[in-house]
Amino acid sequence: MQSSTTLSPLYRGRFAPSPTGPLHFGSLVAAVGSYLDAKHHGGEWLIRIEDIDTPRTIPGAADAILHALEALGMEWQGSVVYQSQRTAIYQDALHRLQQLGFVYPCTCTRKEIADSSIAGISGPIYPGTCRHKSTAKDKTHALRIKASEMFIQFQDSVMGSYQQQLARDIGDFVIRRADGIYAYQLAVVVDDAVQGITHVVRGADLLDSTPRQIFLQQLLGYPSPHYLHLPVVTNAAGEKLSKQTNAAAIDLSSALPQLVAAVRFLGQEPPNEILDGDIAAFWSWAIPNWNISSIPR
């Protein structure tokens, strides 16, 4: 057996829900996938409440999510982190990006951008209107980061090789919104680094965000975690289950069947008798039997 030369964890994962509603089947799948991958590797599993977009945060939703995770027998390490309490560290990162000369103010309206841009992988590609303009500092503005011309490539543990050329596929993207709120892309990168996350397991709706995050990690001198993107749960209309599509909250009176359905969605094959046992027995089966090569892609 090899001896370890460092005290840093070999595996630290996380579940990072946005408290815009209760835990539903789609977010349960992300929670279960990240939990099983961490536990299967003997790792830690942390919870971060991504409540940075305060206008979208629903009072009570974070507590409801945490309560549901407890009822489902999912234990996390350490205290829960709330993005709304961490703006100082996002501000530090922003200053460093500004010192590198990668950030510029943008005063364009949504309509101006829609009228003058072409469609990219993740919405309109900003045409760079404000890149070389000197914007009056007091005018309300978003902050954008100049996208890289280089290819950003990574190997996803489930989805395989994925690459983007940010300048062509995404464009200069917002890291602080005009309302002063730090963008998800910046906050998630800072938090994953500060929390020492080694493995990110989340829904494939965020696959196309990953190159932006790797780009920011590179600029800020952070290591990149391993990425594993899980298939996304959709409703009959093919829409991702979410608060916006009125996904129903997990019914905690039938917690075990929901867990079984979540691992089956992820291609795992628990025996039917697992439903005769309890939640502890479910995890005792699911953790050692977690197999990422069975996850549908």
Ligand code: GLU
């Ligand atoms: N907060 C994001 C969501 O609920 C997840 C972010 C992440 O896992 O990177 O969709």
Ligand code: ZN
């Ligand atoms: Zn602009």
